[in-house]
Amino acid sequence: MEKRVWMKRAAATTVALTMLVPLMAACSKGEKDSSTEKRVLRIGTLYGGKDNEPWFRQQYTDTFEFTHPNIELEIVGAINNDDSRFQTYDPNNQQKQPDVYEELKKMLTGQNPVDVVVVDYTQLKRLVQDNLLQQLDPLIAQDKFDLTDYVPTVLDGIKQVGDNNLYALTPTFSASALFYNKKLFQDAGVSVPTDGMFWPDIVDLARRVSKGEGKDRKYGLSFNRWPGSNGIYDVQNYASTLQLKTWDDKGEKMLVNTQGWADALTVVAGLYKDDIIPDSDDVQKMNENKEGGDAGIYNPVDNDWFLSGRVAMTISDFSYVNELTLAKDNASKIKNFTPVDWDVVTVPQHQQAAGIGGNIYYSQLMSINAKAQNPDDAWEFIKFTNSPELAKLKSRSQYELSSRKSFIKASESATPFNIAAFYSLKPIPPSATDxxxxxxxxxxxxxxxxxxxxxxxxxxxxxxxxxxxxxxxxxxxxxxxxxxxxxxxxxxxxGTIDVKPLAEASGEATSTDSAEATESTEATSTDAAVAR
Structure with missing residues (x-):
């Protein structure tokens, strides 16, 4: 037993080292500094702490340090999660939350500023506007750093916040697509959705594919895999590319009484009214209709209405591919479960925002501080992290997509699917409201x-x-x-307001957090990335 374990580990190590050889060779070709002098590169992240730093090092810096022995990396967090992790919530004594952006600015402009900063999309826009970052285009041109293989939608999204210039690069991203159940369409005699459809087409398909009554009902659409929460959130998801505002930038005046909101509300409410989208009553009935022996027994696919075959179409991000694959691989362990025969197409578009898709997540945007003390090594780090060699090494990830098209691939254990649906549309421009x-x-x-x-x-x-x-x-x-x-x-x-409480937090929140939560589950076996 011990011998087999040793051989397995040795094989994994051999694979990792084999893949590192061309990576090291590629790095050495572009090596500009042959000195043995030790240098410090300070990298700033949004959040620090005992959990975050080890994860970040394993995911992004261990390989860099291995191939650049003269550079010592210091990881600095703008906000330390450890400070608030174990605090007890007290509604009568709420501490003011730190301003993330202001803490970022301190990290970039203080006495010992960081050289590289890793931020999200919202912060990138403000940092560019405040002239706190170095433009990367001249460095890219100077070193002839090849971006022809980069996913266009990734570059377009980054340029949107930089006046058509690049102030950051990201090695990975995630995005959403419209998942559909082939069998439900076949059973209904309806053609499956295709790339580039607009919302009226998808609404029509959803109505035509909805069939059955009661517990046997098959629904045409759900805006997420767990329906029945809150209808107004579905309205916001439906209209996400239109960027309808709930209130003004200062949060002092409601902006919902508009024709855009009325049109969106009418469409989604109509789908609920006609039982095309399952609501909370449908969820409750499903739970009540479980047969005696199954009542109260946990079923890992029940609450996911697409995975359990009750919904013909749903919108989800790339990480859902992994869940569908895992369910298929473990189908024999799940009672009364038939794996979904699925594929994906681009998320539906609105005519007013043609070509724009929803929910593209840039989880690790890397920029150079305009006041960097070590800008040369900062650029070397960003080049390395975004290099095709490292992209190849990291391409086994099934939770995010590589920013380089050559290394985007479908799950090896899944039937081939239309993976381009995740990156064919342009991202939604960032909101003007902070x-x-x-x-x-x-x-x-x-x-x-x-x-x-x-x-x-x-x-x-x-x-x-x-x-x-x-x-x-x-x-x-x-x-x-x-x-x-x-x-x-x-x-x-x-003061007392005659308004019923929501079941969940406000729908104004973005889905970036969920992408980060999904990302934290990622683990690979032959490189330095391990689960957070």
Whole structure:
């Protein structure tokens, strides 16, 4: 037994070292500094702590240090997660949350500034606007760093926040696509969706593929794999590329009473009303209809309505491919489960935003500080991390996509699928509103969305038109925003508002957090990346 384990580890090590040889050779070819003098490269991340730093080193810096022995890396976190990790929540004594952007600025402009900074998409835009980053285009041209293999949508998204210039590069990204169940379309005699469809086409397909009654009902569409939460969030997801605003940039006035909101609300509420999208009542009925012996027994696919074959189409990110593959590989262990025969196409588009898709996540955007003390090694690090050699080494990841097209591939254990659907559309431009700042300064602002679900339900039940329901939401939301001027935390201290509480947090939150949570589960066997 011990011998087999040793041989397995030795084989994995041999594979890793074999892949590192060309990587080291490629690095040595471009080596400009042959000195043995030790140099320090400081890398700044948004969050530090005992968990975050080891993960970041294993994922991004261990191989660099191995191939660049003269460079010592220091990892600096703008905010230390350890400080708040074990704090007990006290609604009567809420500590003011640190301003992430201000902490980033301190890290970039202080007495000992970092050389490289790793940020998310929202911060990148502000850092560029405040002239805190070095433009990479001259360095790319100088070193003839080849970007022809980069996914165009990745570069386009980064250029969007840099006045058509590059101020960052990222080795990986994630994105969403429309997953569909081939069998449900075949059973309904309906043609499957294709790339480049607009929302009216998808809505039509969803209606045509919906069949059956009661517990045997097959639904045409769900905006996520776990339906039944909150209809107004589905409206926001439907209209995400249109960038409809719930309130103004200062969080002082509701902006929901518009024709754009009315159109979106009408479409999604119609799908709920006609039982094309499953709602909370459908979820409850499904749970109640479990046969006696199965009631209360955990089934790993039940709550995922696409995976369990109840929904014909759903929107999810690239990491879902791995879950579908795992379920298929373990189908024999799941009672009454038939693996889904699936594929993907591009997310539906709106005519007003043709060519733009939803939810592209740039998880590790790497930039050079405009005041870097060691800009040469900073650029060497970014080149290395975004090199084709390292992309090849990291290409086994099934949770994110490589930014280089040559190394994007489908899961080896899955049937080939239309992987280009994840990166064929342009990303949504970043919002002009700094939502992080609003939620930090006005934690109770989510309460202004409460009446949104009431408005949605009124339209579904036929009690009000979309315009009437939105006018009511506008009035109630403005009352909440006015109360927040006196008490930003909201709640009882902000006065009693006749609005029902939401089941979840505000739909204004982005899906970047979920991508990061998914990313934290990633582990590979032959390189330095291990699970966080």
């Amino acid at each position: 939502m992080d700042k609003l939620y930090r300064e006005k934690p109770g602002i989510w309460e202004a969305t409460n009446a949104g679900n009431d408005a949605f339900n009124d339209v579904v039940k036929g009690n009000k038109t979309a315009k009437e329901a939105l006018a009511d939401w506008e009035t109630k939301g403005n009352a909440v925003l006015e109360k927040l001027k006196a008490n930003p935390n909201g709640g009882d201290g902000g």
